[in-house]
Every structure is written in structure tokens, then in C-alpha cells.
Amino acid sequence: MQKRVNIKTIADLAGVSITTVSRVLNGLGPKYRISEPTCKRIFEIAEEMNYKPNIIAQSLRLKKTNAIGLILPDIGNPFFATLARIITIESKKRGYSIILADTEDNIDLEQELMELLLDRNIDAIIIAPCSQTRSHIEEVIKSGKKIILVDRYYIGGNIPYVTTDNYYGAYEATKYLLQNGHRDIACIQGSTDTAPNIQRVKGFTDACKKFGVKHFKIAGDSFTIQNGYLETKLLLSSSMSAPTAILCLSSTILLGVLKALKEADLSVPDNVSLLSFDNQPFMDYLNPPISSIAQPVNEIGTFATKVLIDSLEEGRKKLNLSVKLRPQIILRNSVRLI
Known part of the structure; x- marks a missing residue:
């Protein structure tokens, strides 16, 4: 050699x-x-x-590794996979590498992975936290390490974040269903202790109340295909009337809903109308194409990365940032006028 x-x-x-x-x-x-x-x-x-x-020697000398830790709750989820790709691309443009970690939506694993990344002396952390538990994040910030939250954030906290205006997206989507005559609407939610889910459910309920709908269904507890499938099966087997429309709070939930509807021999939108968060490319290729709430994932990833790296290179001690970007409703053929 x-x-x-x-x-x-x-x-x-x-x-x-x-x-x-x-x-x-x-x-x-x-x-x-x-x-x-x-x-x-x-x-x-x-x-x-x-x-x-010699990168190792250089990092020891400069006390800088040009590496950023990226902690996400589920990289198998298309939304987070896209977010990881955008952040990696934008970081590379600025000369930084990304060390990716998947928490599997588990707070204990999140804390463990955080410690592992800090042991590798990364320069900063980008994270979509899996719950509202934040003591471990606050300790890292106190130590002087920079952190920015993406998509998920802490309600009532001052930890910087870039996210979607989830309340607006859910409110507008529900309003669209209501304007199309639907009054029996079910909302299948994701992880109940995450800010996006909390805000989406609030947007859904506020829109229903605004239109005088007193009885609406909220079901589910995780952003998974299985959750969408099982909750739809329960909704369809309930003694109460089946919903005429379902609002899915993620594209993964949507996939489970579609499987359950197919097994029940129910068609979209003739029997059940659908509208889903996360505007994934596959939604255009379903039969029928599914209407969706398109989150600005590219903008979230790009802006969060830029702000974080700018603060590192400019030597700013503290990040002060609370950004909510508005989503867009993409109308296709999955909602019926009744």
C-alpha cells in the first residue's frame, strides 16, 4: 500500500x-x-x-468535524425519507456530512442516539422529536451545542424549529370535505404526543365545530400503515354509521385505509371520500388519484439546514427561530360531492 x-x-x-x-x-x-x-x-x-x-487530525485541531447529526422518527416513512434526502443534499453543498439516526418513534432510543452522536463530536443536531419530552434536548443546548427541530417541535418551548402550518392544512382540508356535503367524517390520527398531530386534530375539530358538526370521529395513535388499516376496520364494523369521508393524517395511514376499504369492497370516492396529509408521488398513480395536503418538505429541509449552518459559520451563540410554512391542498379525484 x-x-x-x-x-x-x-x-x-x-x-x-x-x-x-x-x-x-x-x-x-x-x-x-x-x-x-x-x-x-x-x-x-x-x-x-x-x-x-487528515480529517480526524483536522477536526481535533479545529474542534470542528463538519458533521451534523440528523435524528428522525421513521426513515421508512416517505415524508422523513424525503426530508433526510433534502437535508443531506443541502448540507453537502456547504461542505458538511450527515450522520443519520432513526429513533423508531421511541423516546428512550432517541435519548440514546443523541448521546452517541454527541460522543462523535458532531457540530450540530437536526431532529424531529418523537414526543413532547424535551429535557435531554434542553441539556444539549445548555452545553452549547446547536439544535434545530424539523417538522415536529415542542409546544410552548423556545427551541428553534421549522415546520408545516399543520393547523391550517387540517382546517382547510376538513373545510373542503364539509363544503362537499360531508357531515360524517372520521379523522385517523398519528402519534398523539407530537405537535403536528396535535395541531392537525385541532384544525379538524375546529372546522367541524365551525360548520355545526357536533359528532365526529377521531381514531388511531401512530403514523403507520397498520394503524390506518386497523382503525378503518373498526370504523366500518362499528354499530354507528360508517363515515362518508376519512381524513388521513399521513400518507402511511392512507395506505392502511385503502387496504381496509378494498377488503370491505368499498370504492373511493363512491362509498368513502378520502383526503390525506403528505403529497407523495404515488398518490397520482392510485385509482382514483388521492387529494392531499402537500407539506413544503423541500422548503423545510432547505431552510432549516441553511439557518443552522449559517449560525455555525457566523459563530452565533443562539438560534431564535419559529417558522411555520403553509401547506397546499392538492385536489384530485378522491372526494365526492354529496
Whole structure:
């Protein structure tokens, strides 16, 4: 195996000190009045020798790793997979790498993964927390490490976040169902201890009350296909009348709902109208295409990454940010006028 080229090798070939080589390669030649011919010679040798800096040594010296920890509740969920891709792309543009961790929507695992990432001396953390439990996050912030929340956030806290205006999305979606004559609407929710779910349920209930609908159904407890499937089976088997419309609070819930409706030989929208959060590409290819609430996932990932890296590079001690971006209702063919 070829011996790794280091700055001592370059220094010997250039006939200068190791310190001089280090200063030149770190762009500090002009500051230390190192002559232009010397700088040029050092860069030429480094290029000829295919010199690559030792990242570990560099991070120890600068106390900076150019790595960001990204903690998400379920990377199998298409929404979070897209969010991870956007954050990774935007970070790479700025010279940062991403270390991805999946909490499986489990608070104990979230705390464990947080500690593991901190042990790797990452520069900052981007996280979509799995609950409203926040003591471990607050401790990290007190230590001086920067954190920004994406999608999910802490209600009533001052920890910076970028998210969707979930209340608005759910309210407008429910209003659309009500304007189409639906009065027996079910809402199948996700993880009940997350801010997006809490705000979506509130938007749903407020819209129903605004239209004078006193009896509405809220079911479910996780953003999973199984939850959508089981809750729909229960709704259809209940002694109460089956809903004419279902609002799904995630695309994963929607998939479970569709399976249950198919097994019951019920069609969309003739028997049951559907509207779902998360505007995933597959919704256009279903029969019929499903109307959805499109969250601005690209904007969330891009903006959160930019703000975080800007704060790292500008040396700001504290992030103050509370951003809610409005979603868009995408109308297709899954809601019937009754």
C-alpha cells in the first residue's frame, strides 16, 4: 500500500517548515506574508502528490468535524425519507456530512442516539422529536451545542424549529370535505404526543365545530400503515354509521385505509371520500388519484439546514427561530360531492 502523503512530506520537498505548509494549505499564506512563489510551489507539490488532509487530525485541531447529526422518527416513512434526502443534499453543498439516526418513534432510543452522536463530536443536531419530552434536548443546548427541530417541535418551548402550518392544512382540508356535503367524517390520527398531530386534530375539530358538526370521529395513535388499516376496520364494523369521508393524517395511514376499504369492497370516492396529509408521488398513480395536503418538505429541509449552518459559520451563540410554512391542498379525484 502506498504511504499516505502528509504535510511533512510536502515540507521536505518544498524545503520549508511544516508550519509554513500548514498555513499555506489552510489559506493563511497572505496573513503570514508567505511569498507567492512559495505558496504556488506548495500547492503544486500537494496536487502532484494527491495530498488529502487528515480529517480526524483536522477536526481535533479545529474542534470542528463538519458533521451534523440528523435524528428522525421513521426513515421508512416517505415524508422523513424525503426530508433526510433534502437535508443531506443541502448540507453537502456547504461542505458538511450527515450522520443519520432513526429513533423508531421511541423516546428512550432517541435519548440514546443523541448521546452517541454527541460522543462523535458532531457540530450540530437536526431532529424531529418523537414526543413532547424535551429535557435531554434542553441539556444539549445548555452545553452549547446547536439544535434545530424539523417538522415536529415542542409546544410552548423556545427551541428553534421549522415546520408545516399543520393547523391550517387540517382546517382547510376538513373545510373542503364539509363544503362537499360531508357531515360524517372520521379523522385517523398519528402519534398523539407530537405537535403536528396535535395541531392537525385541532384544525379538524375546529372546522367541524365551525360548520355545526357536533359528532365526529377521531381514531388511531401512530403514523403507520397498520394503524390506518386497523382503525378503518373498526370504523366500518362499528354499530354507528360508517363515515362518508376519512381524513388521513399521513400518507402511511392512507395506505392502511385503502387496504381496509378494498377488503370491505368499498370504492373511493363512491362509498368513502378520502383526503390525506403528505403529497407523495404515488398518490397520482392510485385509482382514483388521492387529494392531499402537500407539506413544503423541500422548503423545510432547505431552510432549516441553511439557518443552522449559517449560525455555525457566523459563530452565533443562539438560534431564535419559529417558522411555520403553509401547506397546499392538492385536489384530485378522491372526494365526492354529496
